[in-house]
């Protein structure tokens with residue numbers, strides 16, 4: 111048989127390599143920014159159009175390239191950063207594989223302009239799909255500018271695979287954050303579609319963090335510093351009371367390179383043990399310096415994992431350093447004190463009989479009810495729109511849920527096998543029903559029904575009720591709003607504000623009234639009926655977290671996400687005890703929902719057990 115093995119032509123090899131290096135616009139951003147840093151730039155400008163799909167340009171004032179180097183830089187395995195294998199063990203640069211530019215040039219239109227500071231003139235090169243189209247001597251500033259246009263122009267499948275601009279821009283911004291945090295003394299500017307998203311001067315690490323994540327970050331930072339022989343730790347952790355539901359502000363940098371490490375993350379978690387509620391995560395911005403010899407250098411270009419020689423020691427040092435800082439800055443006692451404040455009764459009440467706590471959210475909140483809630487003293491009456499009276503007529507078949515009698519609710523989904531008839535789920539004797547609702551472990555509401563028992567998860571049930579309510583408001587765009595006595599100014603990071611802007615209209619449809627929206631803060635003058643001022647930031651934090659996690663793509667509905675998120679924030683928690691009336695109200699409202707069976711996140715809201723089932727169990 112004839113020989114069949116051939117070497118792949120360079121442009122094919124490059125395209126294949128590109129598949130690994132360049133997954134999305136943010137990968138290009140990372141590579142270009144890192145090259146600029148390796149070139150010792152002190153000022154770096156990132157210009158992006160259409161989330162990087164149309165243009166990604168990085169301009170630096172670094173050391174530039176000669177004409178020959180400029181040409182060579184696009185060859186595979188062309189690098190100025192290592193010369194022999196030994197160099198791999200003392201890497202002080204970001205790049206070393208000499209793959210990035212070759213890969214990028216294989217799948218985009220690239221324009222490079224570069225000049226050595228010592229030269230009069232610079233060089234310009236244009237490349238399309240690995241082919242040099244033009245090279246000429248030009249007037250240029252010292253440093254390098256690389257523009258990457260029409261990413262994946264020759265790989266339509268990859269191009270189509272890209273997510274919405276919102277999602278891709280978020281990846282780009284994440285990458286920008288990481289690089290900018292790792293190098294606070296380098297000045298960065300970042301523009302998207304002509305508007306300036308970041309303008310970061312050369313500054314110290316604390317200032318950089320505050321610049322990126324917003325002014326409110328400043329007060330929450332606790333410095334961490336530990337200098338040992340094997341490891342230097344500097345940076346900050348967030349105070350425990352500022353812990354977030356999302357993990358969006360967790361950063362490890364090892365030798366100025368962003369990395370992910372579940373193991374080290376665990377060490378931080380261990381240091382915060384007992385200080386943070388479950389489901390919340392501490393923020394951290396930690397810079398670790400280790401001897402490059404002690405880490406595995408064979409880092410994949412797109413991966414951010416890293417291997418340490420002695421992880422256990424790092425774990426122990428990191429944990430104790432953070433614990434020490436939290437103690438030193440008196441964080442732990444402060445938090446304990448606050449907890450006690452929340453849970454302790456004043457001395458004068460010590461011997462009194464405790465009464466069941468009232469449920470604020472549930473009692474009167476029903477967006478479809480005609481009456482306004484009246485007992486909330488912390489709000490002025492505001493500009494309630496006189497629209498609530500029309501709700502019911504718009505919802506065919508849905509009576510004002512507060513008036514629905516249990517015995518009237520038709521439920522056809524829970525019939526026991528063989529009993530296909532649709533019927534009233536609850537026994538017709540309402541008096542009996544009233545007596546047979548009770549709460550189990552402050553989590554489940556148990557009630558009798560004709561065929562047996564129904565067990566309702568109070569949190570999920572309430573989420574369903576609120577979710578349908580908000581969804582209606584959002585679709586009908588007729589929410590009622592209550593004006594706040596004092597406008598509420600809230601600070602967020604630029605990136606968070608961008609996200610909020612995307613759902614601003616929907617938020618307004620639920621009753622939020624925004625007066626000013628600036629780059630890092632906004633002012634709210636009205637909130638939806640039934641939402642208290644203190645709940646606003648809880649709602650927005652949850653919402654940001656949900657938008658971040660529930661990556662919105664083509665069939666993403668902002669209204670749905672918002673309704674779910676608000677329902678989650680405002681629903682009755684497990685562990686909250688409910689009076690009999692409250693329990694009944696919840697049950698009534700649940701079965702007045704269109705979809706009472708499942709929570710907004712598709713989990714069962716209740717289960718039933720028929721008398722037959724019971725009997726079988728007793729056999």
Ligand code: ADP
Nearest residue numbers: 145149183189190205206207208209210211254
């Ligand atoms: P690597 O960074 O792994 O060396 P790249 O493909 O990213 O590989 O870059 C190839 C080479 O091009 C680099 O080693 C460097 O010499 C040169 N280069 C790339 N970007 C710049 C820049 N912004 N300024 C100066 N030189 C650069």
Ligand code: MG
Nearest residue numbers: 141145205210
């Ligand atoms: Mg590189």
